[in-house]
Amino acid sequence: MSGTRASTGGQRAHHRSWQVVVVGDVLLDRDVLGSAERLSPDAPVPVVDIDHIAERPGGAGLAALLCAAEGLDVHLVAPLARDDAGYRLAALLEQAGVVVHPLDHEGSTRTKTRVRCAGQSLVRLDDGGPGRPAGDLSPDALAAIQQAGAVLVSDYGAGAASHPGTRDAVAQAAGRHTPAPVVWDPHPRGGVPVAGCTLVVPNLAEAAAALDASTTAHPADLASELRERWGAGALAVTCGADGAWLATVEEAPRFIPARAAESGDPCGAGDRFAAGAVRALLDGALPSEAVLAAVGEASAWVAAGGAAALAHGGSANLSSPATGRDAAHLPGRGTVVATGGCFDVLHAGHVATLEAARALGDRLVVLLNSDASVRRLKGPGRPVQSAPDRERVLRGLTCVDDVVVFDDDDPRQALDRLRPDIWAKGGDYSESTLPETELVRSWGGRVVLLPYLPGRSTTGVLTAGR
Numbered sequence: 001m002s003g004t005r006a007s008t009g010g011q012r013a014h015h016r017s018w019q020v021v022v023v024g025d026v027l028l029d030r031d032v033l034g035s036a037e038r039l040s041p042d043a044p045v046p047v048v049d050i051d052h053i054a055e056r057p058g059g060a061g062l063a064a065l066l067c068a069a070e071g072l073d074v075h076l077v078a079p080l081a082r083d084d085a086g087y088r089l090a091a092l093l094e095q096a097g098v099v100v101h102p103l104d105h106e107g108s109t110r111t112k113t114r115v116r117c118a119g120q121s122l123v124r125l126d127d128g129g130p131g132r133p134a135g136d137l138s139p140d141a142l143a144a145i146q147q148a149g150a151v152l153v154s155d156y157g158a159g160a161a162s163h164p165g166t167r168d169a170v171a172q173a174a175g176r177h178t179p180a181p182v183v184w185d186p187h188p189r190g191g192v193p194v195a196g197c198t199l200v201v202p203n204l205a206e207a208a209a210a211l212d213a214s215t216t217a218h219p220a221d222l223a224s225e226l227r228e229r230w231g232a233g234a235l236a237v238t239c240g241a242d243g244a245w246l247a248t249v250e251e252a253p254r255f256i257p258a259r260a261a262e263s264g265d266p267c268g269a270g271d272r273f274a275a276g277a278v279r280a281l282l283d284g285a286l287p288s289e290a291v292l293a294a295v296g297e298a299s300a301w302v303a304a305g306g307a308a309a310l311a312h313g314g315s316a317n318l319s320s321p322a323t324g325r326d327a328a329h330l331p332g333r334g335t336v337v338a339t340g341g342c343f344d345v346l347h348a349g350h351v352a353t354l355e356a357a358r359a360l361g362d363r364l365v366v367l368l369n370s371d372a373s374v375r376r377l378k379g380p381g382r383p384v385q386s387a388p389d390r391e392r393v394l395r396g397l398t399c400v401d402d403v404v405v406f407d408d409d410d411p412r413q414a415l416d417r418l419r420p421d422i423w424a425k426g427g428d429y430s431e432s433t434l435p436e437t438e439l440v441r442s443w444g445g446r447v448v449l450l451p452y453l454p455g456r457s458t459t460g461v462l463t464a465g466r
Helices: 060-069 084-095 139-146 164-175 204-210 219-230 269-282 287-303 306-317 348-358 371-378 387-395 412-418 437-442 458-464
Strands: 019-024 026-039 046-059 073-079 099-117 120-134 150-154 182-185 234-238 244-248 254-256 336-341 363-369 402-406 422-426 446-450
Touching: 019 060, 019 139, 026 060, 026 073, 026 084, 046 060, 046 084, 046 099, 060 073, 060 084, 060 150, 060 269, 073 120, 073 139, 084 099, 099 139, 139 164, 150 164, 150 269, 164 182, 182 269, 204 219, 204 234, 219 234, 219 244, 234 287, 244 287, 254 287, 269 287, 336 348, 336 412, 348 363, 348 422, 348 446, 363 371, 363 387, 363 412, 387 402, 402 412, 412 437, 437 446
Parallel strands: 019 073, 019 150, 026 099, 073 099, 150 182, 336 363, 336 422, 363 402, 422 446
Antiparallel strands: 026 046, 099 120, 234 244, 244 254
């Protein structure tokens, strides 16, 4: 399937009107956030003074939230307990616009509580369950899967992916005349992916366990063998900070590198990866293109603090970089510097400005005009390079830590989400002529003007090339 685009991909270019059905096991994730400044007198353990308790959907619930944050019409088919925690979980999902089709749930709601101080987890407490589904799919749940534009199976080992009704419905979606893209995120205690999935995305440990192999086995070999065994169109073995290995029907396994992050929280990265892959496939991407996009989004998610960052930044932290992820609301982020522009044809003047901006702080975020924004500002012949290509080039520079694409004529809305400590601009500007100055000063930020390398401009480069 790597050689042909997802079925009806051209018709799905405007993916936001299409329905994604997430099938899987939901959890209630709780973060107990506090400070620890002393040890307990009865044991050598820290005493945590609680400042805040945050709750959010976990497991397949997080995957559903991530899809909904992309503007997709999301339905969730999952076992849901009828207890206080289950009702809170349902309310959180519905507030995010997710339509829930519950199955009966054995036992109490599965809950994972992490006690965190200064951005670090001290302990995790798990309770509830077993969470196995009971009974049949409701007619509405069955219809949602049958009519889905795409299906994401987010297996967390409690039994939703092993339920005969969900398996039959997903298999029918994958095998119909115009198949829906099906992404399956497996679990060692879960169900084997149904045949015909568009993309299966086990991590390295899951892939090795499925083949009774060692994790020292090469991921490319694991990917090839598992893809054939499970009858998938493509299979990507994800390796965290080491990227992913993708096996397809037609080609030898290929390596997709991850962007290195100095630190971060990997919690939820697998769900971010799967949701990014679903969105790309709905856009008509090849599996290889979908995995490339998903690796980038998962890397950015980890660098931004993972699922724990939701406790600080809310839904703004759910979106992918191209839709305005709040890249700077990070614990211990240091001094964040932001700069912006079109960066259509990167030249020495751009590099000099970016390096000077990065020298002002600990982290440089580039606010990048989208293609539509560049056309409005520069005319119908621009940009020369698409936003994904411009973003990729910028991310390749060692002085750039993150890139956020925005669609407005000026960056004020993106800046208000980011709230950097410093807004740096190069070229012929003054603080009084920059529309962003007043906004940046409103949160105590500083505007810094940088010298512009003379004789270098995008227009000059393009003219000289004619």
